[in-house]
Amino acid sequence: MFTKRTLAAVALVAASAISLSGCSTTEAAAGDVDASTATTAEDFGGMDALIAAAQAEGELNVIALPDNWANYGEIKALFEEKYDIIVNSADPDVSSAEEIAAADNLKGQDTAPDVFDLGTAVTLDSLDYFAPYMVANWDEIPEGNKEATGLWVNDYTGSMSIGYDSNSVPEPTSLDDLLKPEYRGAVALNGDPTQAGAAFAALGLATVHQGGTLDDFTPGIEFFEELNDAGNFIPVNVTGATIAAGETKVAFDWSYNNLAAAATVDGWKVTTLPGAVYTSFYNQAINKDAPHPAAARLWQEFLYSPEAQNLFIVGGAYPVTIQALQDAGTVDTAALDALGALEGELVTPTPEQAEKNAEILAEKWTVAIG
Amino acid sequence: MSLATAPAPAQDGVELTARHHPRVAPAKKPSNRRRRLAYAGLTPFAAYVLIFLALPTILAVVTGFFSDDGSLTFDNITGLFTPTILATFGSSFWLSGVTAVIGAVVGALICYAMLGTKVGGLLRTIIESAASVLAQFGGVMLAFAFIATIGVQGLVTVILRDTFGVDIFADGVWLYQVPGLILPYVYFQVPLMVITFLPALTALRPQWAEASATLGGTRFAYWRHIAAPVLAPAFLGSLLLLFANAFSSFATAAALISQGSQIVPLQIRAALVSETVLGRENMAGALALGMIVVMVVVMWAYSALQSRTSRWQK
Numbered sequence: 001m002f003t004k005r006t007l008a009a010v011a012l013v014a015a016s017a018i019s020l021s022g023c024s025t026t027e028a029a030a031g032d033v034d035a036s037t038a039t040t041a042e043d044f045g046g047m048d049a050l051i052a053a054a055q056a057e058g059e060l061n062v063i064a065l066p067d068n069w070a071n072y073g074e075i076k077a078l079f080e081e082k083y084d085i086i087v088n089s090a091d092p093d094v095s096s097a098e099e100i101a102a103a104d105n106l107k108g109q110d111t112a113p114d115v116f117d118l119g120t121a122v123t124l125d126s127l128d129y130f131a132p133y134m135v136a137n138w139d140e141i142p143e144g145n146k147e148a149t150g151l152w153v154n155d156y157t158g159s160m161s162i163g164y165d166s167n168s169v170p171e172p173t174s175l176d177d178l179l180k181p182e183y184r185g186a187v188a189l190n191g192d193p194t195q196a197g198a199a200f201a202a203l204g205l206a207t208v209h210q211g212g213t214l215d216d217f218t219p220g221i222e223f224f225e226e227l228n229d230a231g232n233f234i235p236v237n238v239t240g241a242t243i244a245a246g247e248t249k250v251a252f253d254w255s256y257n258n259l260a261a262a263a264t265v266d267g268w269k270v271t272t273l274p275g276a277v278y279t280s281f282y283n284q285a286i287n288k289d290a291p292h293p294a295a296a297r298l299w300q301e302f303l304y305s306p307e308a309q310n311l312f313i314v315g316g317a318y319p320v321t322i323q324a325l326q327d328a329g330t331v332d333t334a335a336l337d338a339l340g341a342l343e344g345e346l347v348t349p350t351p352e353q354a355e356k357n358a359e360i361l362a363e364k365w366t367v368a369i370g
Numbered sequence: 371m372s373l374a375t376a377p378a379p380a381q382d383g384v385e386l387t388a389r390h391h392p393r394v395a396p397a398k399k400p401s402n403r404r405r406r407l408a409y410a411g412l413t414p415f416a417a418y419v420l421i422f423l424a425l426p427t428i429l430a431v432v433t434g435f436f437s438d439d440g441s442l443t444f445d446n447i448t449g450l451f452t453p454t455i456l457a458t459f460g461s462s463f464w465l466s467g468v469t470a471v472i473g474a475v476v477g478a479l480i481c482y483a484m485l486g487t488k489v490g491g492l493l494r495t496i497i498e499s500a501a502s503v504l505a506q507f508g509g510v511m512l513a514f515a516f517i518a519t520i521g522v523q524g525l526v527t528v529i530l531r532d533t534f535g536v537d538i539f540a541d542g543v544w545l546y547q548v549p550g551l552i553l554p555y556v557y558f559q560v561p562l563m564v565i566t567f568l569p570a571l572t573a574l575r576p577q578w579a580e581a582s583a584t585l586g587g588t589r590f591a592y593w594r595h596i597a598a599p600v601l602a603p604a605f606l607g608s609l610l611l612l613f614a615n616a617f618s619s620f621a622t623a624a625a626l627i628s629q630g631s632q633i634v635p636l637q638i639r640a641a642l643v644s645e646t647v648l649g650r651e652n653m654a655g656a657l658a659l660g661m662i663v664v665m666v667v668v669m670w671a672y673s674a675l676q677s678r679t680s681r682w683q684k
Binding site: 094097098101118121192193195200234235241245247354359361365369 | 643
């Protein structure tokens with residue numbers, strides 16, 4: 001799949017089909033608070049008042065949150081159970097760009113998305129769509145991981161990993177391994193790097209492992225060109241179905257996606273190459289035209305609570321408050337041990353680097369793998 | 371409606387009156403009212419087409435003339451003439467052309483073979499129904515059907531490789547590139563040809579063959595001088611329809627090819643949904659305009675040929 005969300009297979013259709021029944025944009029029940037301009041829970045008169053206001057709205061519209069992406073399935077279910085608010089999960093498989101397009105197209109309707117979960121490029125390009133909000137544990141989020149007024153906040157990251165079918169190919173221990181004949185017609189990317197964030201990250205990882213820097217992805221592009229010339233690159237759409245069918249034997253993808261596949265497909269294993277670790281946070285933001293403004297803010301509070309942050313760890317992702325969780329001793333140690341710490345030299349492109357490399361890819365990618 | 375029983379205000383009656391008295395037109399008024407009534411009956415359909423087809427098309431194309439920040443620009447239109455986009459149109463033409471020709475030739479041969487079956491008979495009914503269904507069998511289902519049969523781990527691929535020692539991907543995996551689209555496309559092009567070409571073929575009267583034979587014509591002469599000229603417009607028309615069908619297909623290609631956006635519909639997708647290369651949404655409008663221009667030319671040619679064909683189908 002070319003979209004942001006990949007391994008979200010068939011089961012998600014059911015999730016997206018959850019009631020799209022009409023809901024009204026009732027204003028906060030408690031007091032005369034305008035929920036759509038509230039920037040903290042205090043603006044509602046405290047957390048209990050925020051919960052009451054959100055419950056009065058009764059529903060929350062989320063978009064692009066597949067159940068098997070970073071454990072969002074459990075996170076959504078827990079929110080519903082804890083607050084008795086219905087979560088309407090629309091279009092789990094769309095890209096970040098399409099989330100913003102949905103906010104545009106559905107503006108003023110009660111089916112518009114309340115909250116976004118976006119890649120960095122789209123986030124920085126869409127600031128006009130967001131309402132600023134600071135969660136109660138705002139201080140636990142490191143400085144570099146949030147916009148100063150709370151327009152957007154990093155939520156979780158994975159590391160770029162390689163998933164492989166251990167029944168048919170050996171474990172790759174370096175990038176060059178993948179050029180060997182054992183990997184003929186085997187290596188796939190999760191999407192086209194000129195369209196999908198995960199594939200873009202794979203090119204970044206290949207670049208640093210080829211000795212390049214994140215200023216210029218050309219070494220990564222050249223590696224995939226070589227891979228393609230060797231007949232090892234396969235431009236098939238990676239989905240849970242192609243992995244299960246054995247059509248995709250090696251896939252570059254976020255660790256949490258590959259781990260989700262490993263949980264369901266026998267023999268699917270995940271490895272990260274020794275050396276630089278490529279990470280990239282997704283970002284949480286509230287739609288400023290949210291039809292359920294209080295529920296949107298409660299969702300934000302909930303996502304950054306230790307409970308939900310730990311669920312990201314269970315899903316194979318590293319939440320943004322992980323240091324605070326560890327310091328406070330509230331981290332789910334069993335889950336973290338299973339996942340392993342994020343170690344080594346962490347690299348993440350700056351927005352400027354990302355933009356420049358997008359141009360380079362737009363120019364060179366199609367030619368390289370043609 | 372027969373002339374003998376035609377009531378006065380009916381169309382046939384009007385024609386008769388007009389023919390006999392060319393200078394007076396007494397029946398003009400009722401005819402106009404009738405026509406207006408007919409147009410009124412068309413209104414719901416016209417409104418439907420306008421709202422769900424024309425309006426979205428216009429809105430989409432108009433975006434091609436605006437830049438990201440909403441100002442008027444021709445950058446997107448000139449962007450159509452960059453080497454990458456031209457190459458994309460080129461491979462779209464190539465793919466549509468190849469699958470249209472294969473589909474048309476194979477489909478026409480099937481139609482010819484079907485002439486030997488009884489009209490309304492079991493075999494012909496089955497083939498006609500199957501063709502109607504398969505002509506619409508595209509998209510993700512078709513793509514996955516091909517992955518499951520002739521993918522790298524596909525059933526047929528594995529049998530060929532393990533039992534017969536034939537590796538269909540010896541020169542690399544071609545299924546997920548533009549040439550790989552030919553087989554899936556032909557899969558729905560052939561049935562479409564059968565549906566559209568069969569009526570023309572059945573319009574060939576046996577009497578023409580008999581007349582030709584009576585006058586001493588050979589079988590070849592009959593096909594060369596009678597059948598071929600009569601069928602040519604229908605054949606070419608169907609060919610154009612197949613071309614247009616392939617040119618506008620999206621879902622099958624989208625499900626099979628995930629790298630490179632080699633054909634125009636995939637370029638439109640890339641421009642609309644990309645989360646890494648931003649700000650190209652309006653380019654999609656320009657690409658759509660390019661496709662519409664091609665489609666208008668093709669469909670105009672199709673309808674011109676169709677009006678020639680219909681002379682023989684009465």
